[in-house]
Amino acid sequence: xxxxxAVETPVLRKNDEYAAENRRWFAARGIAVVNIMSAPGxxxxxxxxxxLPMFGAAFRCGVIEGDLQTDLDAQRIRxxxxxxxxxxxxxxxLDARMVQxxxxxxxxxxxxxxxxxxxxxxxxxxSYDLGEHLKxxxxxxxxxxxxxxxxxxxxxxxDCVVLNKADLLPYSGVEIDELLGNxxxxxxxxxxxxxxxxxxxxxxxWVDWLLGRIDELKAGR
Amino acid sequence: xxxxxxxxxxxxxxxxxxxxxxxxxxxxxxxxxxxxSGVVAEALEFAFEALRDGAAAEAQLEIKRIPVLxxxxxxxxxxxxxxxxxxxxxxxxxxxxxLEGEELTVESVVLEExxx
Numbered sequence: 001x002x003x004x005x006a007v008e009t010p011v012l013r014k015n016d017e018y019a020a021e022n023r024r025w026f027a028a029r030g031i032a033v034v035n036i037m038s039a040p041g042x043x044x045x046x047x048x049x050x051x052l053p054m055f056g057a058a059f060r061c062g063v064i065e066g067d068l069q070t071d072l073d074a075q076r077i078r079x080x081x082x083x084x085x086x087x088x089x090x091x092x093x094l095d096a097r098m099v100q101x102x103x104x105x106x107x108x109x110x111x112x113x114x115x116x117x118x119x120x121x122x123x124x125x126x127s128y129d130l131g132e133h134l135k136x137x138x139x140x141x142x143x144x145x146x147x148x149x150x151x152x153x154x155x156x157x158x159d160c161v162v163l164n165k166a167d168l169l170p171y172s173g174v175e176i177d178e179l180l181g182n183x184x185x186x187x188x189x190x191x192x193x194x195x196x197x198x199x200x201x202x203x204x205x206w207v208d209w210l211l212g213r214i215d216e217l218k219a220g221r
Numbered sequence: 222x223x224x225x226x227x228x229x230x231x232x233x234x235x236x237x238x239x240x241x242x243x244x245x246x247x248x249x250x251x252x253x254x255x256x257x258s259g260v261v262a263e264a265l266e267f268a269f270e271a272l273r274d275g276a277a278a279e280a281q282l283e284i285k286r287i288p289v290l291x292x293x294x295x296x297x298x299x300x301x302x303x304x305x306x307x308x309x310x311x312x313x314x315x316x317x318x319x320l321e322g323e324e325l326t327v328e329s330v331v332l333e334e335x336x337x
Contacts, residue, residue, distance in 0.1 A: 001334070002248060005238055007327045011230050011252070092223050124223035127259050127325070152306050153259040153323075188309040188316040 015128055018096035022131025025103065026114070032059075032217045033114045034210070035130050037154055038138035040120030043164040045073045046197040047138060048115060052082045054207045055113070059214065062111030064102045066094045066119045073117065083111065093124035096131055113214055122147070126154035133217050134210075140165040141194075142172045145179040152186040159213070160191040162206055167196040227260055227325070228268035232277050234327045239276040244332035247276055251283040255324040257306075262286065280330075289322030 010016060026033050036044050045065075052061055063084040065073040074086035085102045087094065099116060106114070116132060118125040137158040139147065142165055148155045155161060161183050169176060176194065183192055191209050195202035235250045250269075254260050262284050269282045292299045293310035300317070302308060308317045 002331050003242075003244075004249075004329050004331045005242060006329050007234065007238055008329075009234050009327045011227055011234070011325045011327060013234075014230065091226070095226075123259050127223060127227075149306050151259075153257055156257070156308070156319075185305070185307045185309065 012127065012129075015096050018100060019129035019131040022096055022100055022103065025100070026131060026133075029110050030218065031103075031111060031114050032134075032214045033116065033130070033132040034134045034136060034214075035116045035118060035125075035132035036136045036138055037118045037122075037125045037158075038120060038140075039122040039143060042120070042138045042140040042143065043197045044117045044120070044138055045076050047162065047164065047195075048117060049076055049080050050197050050200060050203055051207055051210070052077070052080050052115075054203065055211070058211060059112040060109065061113045061115065062106050064094075064099060064114065064116045066098075066117060068119070089119070092119060092121050093128050094118050094130060095128045099130045112218075122151045122154055126157055134159045134213060136160045136162060137190075138162045138164055140168075141174050141176065141179060142168050145174050145182060148179070148182040148186050155183060155186045155190070158187065158190055160193070160206075160209065161187065163192065163194045164197050166194050166201055167199050224261060224264035225268045225272070228265055228272050231269065231282075231327055232273055232280075235280060235330050236276050238330045239332055242332055244334060245276060246333040247280040247330050248333050249281045249283055249331035250277070251285065251328045251330070253285045253287050253324040253326045253328050255287045255322040256289050257319070257322045258325045260325060285328065287321050287324050290320045291317035291322075292320055294318050 038044050061082050063077045065084055065086045071086040074084035077084035085105050087098055087102050135158045137154050141163055193206040235247045239247050273280055289302050291302055293315055295315045296313050298312050310317055
């Protein structure tokens with residue numbers, strides 16, 4: 001005899017439970033956590049290399065790096081004087097459990113701000129809550145103006161969208177207004193910054209926004 | 222790409238239901254997948270078939286695709302943004318609240334036989 005049973009369970013419930021644990025763990029230690037997501041090659045590591053020194057003495061920072069192979073990114077972060085923990089996974093995204101393991105490796109003098117550089121992928125990382133406080137989508141303008149509509153989830157969930165490689169705009173054939181319009185269509189409330197992490201153009205606005213949001217988080221707002 | 226992990230989670234949930242209800246077999250799993258959930262139905266079907274085992278070894282996956290439905294919280298206008306995905310209100314310009322279309326949920330399972 002067959003019987004239909006109502007379940008109504010979120011598929012990623014287990015990840016969500018780990019994410020909730022992470023959130024409590026971060027809150028108990030006063031750590032603000034920023035999850036940076038993008039396609040491969042959009043410039044996440046370069047953005048961090050440039051952003052971290054601009055934080056100056058404001059906060060003690062740490063970085064969790066996610067990649068399929070190598071610890072090249074963690075080395076790049078350490079070379080600007082910031083602690084980094086590399087996660088290597090054959091997964092196409094980081095999940096909350098991986099982040100839990102990595103966060104626990106920062107033992108002495110915990111970071112006050114923890115950046116998570118997710119696996120380069122414009123799709124899967126958007127589905128996994130890591131227990132972070134801020135989600136940032138980094139997008140290089142050369143990827144094309146239509147991508148926010150084609151891959152809406154990540155843009156939609158983000159507090160901030162950073163459009164990188166602005167110095168390549170003249171060579172990209174991308175109309176920045178069309179790209180900005182598409183970002184606005186899928187996420188009218190995101191803070192949006194157009195920058196070149198390589199040249200430093202526009203980075204101050206992004207850093208000011210980030211410091212402001214971290215201050216608000218620390219103040220419990 | 223993450224459909225393999227999603228399929229594995231769905232199978233775990235389904236098998237846990239069979240165990241909780243004292244049944245030996247799951248014959249069907251119905252899931253709701255929103256159009257904006259970031260999950261590709263075909264990839265999920267492929268992964269599900271490849272991974273199914275134990276009490277769910279013969280389970281069929283039933284996928285309900287849920288289109289995006291959004292509402293303006295200011296003027297209460299409801300809309301289906303469709304392929305354009307304009308998520309601000311055409312009437313008053315405010316951000317739309319997405320009511321449906323982001324689901325990734327196991328809705329129900331069909332269980333067979335009583336375990337001895």
